[in-house]
Amino acid sequence: MKIPVQTILRELTALPHRGTATPQGSEAARLLQSYLAEMGATTRMEPFQTPKTYATIVYWLIGGIVAGLVLIPFTGVSVGFVWYFGFLAWKYFNWRYSFIVKFPVQHTANNVIGKWKDRGGGEDRRKVILMAHYDTAPVSLLYSPKQQAGFRASLLISLWLMLLAASLATLEVFGVALPYLTYIRYGLIGYFILQAIIGTAGYWLKGYTNGASDNATGVAAALATANRLNQANLPGLDVEVVLTSAEEVGMLGAYYFVEAHKREWKRTQTMVINFDTLGAGRLTVVEKTGTAEIIEYKNEPTRIARQLIDTELFQDRAQVGRWHTADFDSVWFVRNRIPVLALCALNADGQMPRIHQPDDTLAFVDTTPIETAVDLGEAVVKEWLKTHLAT
Numbered sequence: 001m002k003i004p005v006q007t008i009l010r011e012l013t014a015l016p017h018r019g020t021a022t023p024q025g026s027e028a029a030r031l032l033q034s035y036l037a038e039m040g041a042t043t044r045m046e047p048f049q050t051p052k053t054y055a056t057i058v059y060w061l062i063g064g065i066v067a068g069l070v071l072i073p074f075t076g077v078s079v080g081f082v083w084y085f086g087f088l089a090w091k092y093f094n095w096r097y098s099f100i101v102k103f104p105v106q107h108t109a110n111n112v113i114g115k116w117k118d119r120g121g122g123e124d125r126r127k128v129i130l131m132a133h134y135d136t137a138p139v140s141l142l143y144s145p146k147q148q149a150g151f152r153a154s155l156l157i158s159l160w161l162m163l164l165a166a167s168l169a170t171l172e173v174f175g176v177a178l179p180y181l182t183y184i185r186y187g188l189i190g191y192f193i194l195q196a197i198i199g200t201a202g203y204w205l206k207g208y209t210n211g212a213s214d215n216a217t218g219v220a221a222a223l224a225t226a227n228r229l230n231q232a233n234l235p236g237l238d239v240e241v242v243l244t245s246a247e248e249v250g251m252l253g254a255y256y257f258v259e260a261h262k263r264e265w266k267r268t269q270t271m272v273i274n275f276d277t278l279g280a281g282r283l284t285v286v287e288k289t290g291t292a293e294i295i296e297y298k299n300e301p302t303r304i305a306r307q308l309i310d311t312e313l314f315q316d317r318a319q320v321g322r323w324h325t326a327d328f329d330s331v332w333f334v335r336n337r338i339p340v341l342a343l344c345a346l347n348a349d350g351q352m353p354r355i356h357q358p359d360d361t362l363a364f365v366d367t368t369p370i371e372t373a374v375d376l377g378e379a380v381v382k383e384w385l386k387t388h389l390a391t
Helices: 005-013 023-038 054-070 076-093 151-173 180-206 212-232 252-264 300-308 331-335 368-390
Strands: 042-050 107-116 126-133 237-244 270-275 282-290 294-296 318-323 340-346
Touching: 005 023, 005 212, 023 042, 023 107, 023 212, 023 237, 042 252, 054 076, 054 151, 054 180, 076 151, 107 212, 107 252, 126 212, 126 252, 126 368, 151 180, 212 237, 212 270, 212 340, 212 368, 237 252, 252 331, 270 300, 270 368, 282 300, 282 368, 294 331, 300 340, 300 368, 318 340, 340 368
Parallel strands: 126 237, 126 270, 270 340, 282 318
Antiparallel strands: 042 107, 107 237, 282 294, 282 340
């Protein structure tokens, strides 16, 4: 059964938001599971523990660093707090697993899974995983059009200042360059507190976004691509749709999914397509992401996609690009060397319009990038299958 893209977009955005581990997020998960069941998939939900928003993580990180800096005059042991929470921040904001995501308070969220199989192929069967996150982001001042372009630079400055704070705090404990280091420490305390306020004020003032572009569009593209591939009845191909939650917390739903299943996959027989934010701009094949650490998409699906967008069918509809403002669920596949194609839509300035903003609503969604993503996704899978048959 085919569920129209417009229906998916309309019904998902009818919810005020789909925040992680909220009643609205749970309602969205049930709706998506019903879509998958209507499409003939075997469905399940995979629960995991997560903070509700990144605000919890930011407060722990900043709170730990600030507490360590405040306690410097009283005990040198507090330097360890600064180093420890700075290390956790470096891991978290470079999109690696950081134990900070386990700090209180934890809530239950669900990934929604749908699978189709039994098309023959025996031991040589191939598997394609179609992914998109369905949760919506807190409103953020840091993602306004002017701020979005400088998001990475701002994040890098904060990370390096955390390293500076830990280094100077260590010197201060040993009595080096006093009282100048004390004044610098006070300044750093003020800076980190201000960053925590700016980074989370949008959430407390405005709540969650409706998330039409980010990422109801990606969900619609994943389901539509699954429908195309199932209708094509490609022999020896297993299709799986994975709709994750807690992407906006730090790609946690995808992390737990990969950790739970990566040992089941044969890298030479598995590929992943991740659809994220396809509501405005031109479809973009992502080649690089990352903050301080650069993450490169050097794999077969991405190579095939880059070849296809040079063909007549896609040359005026898609492009290659980079995205260094936060990251995608696909980062965990890259880190585990599992072939993944990451697709999003970027405007002429290389930005995603309206993400993490109150006006990320259905009224501003252009479905053209969604349609192109479905076409390209289908074409990449078919070409990937041909390549394997040829070998």
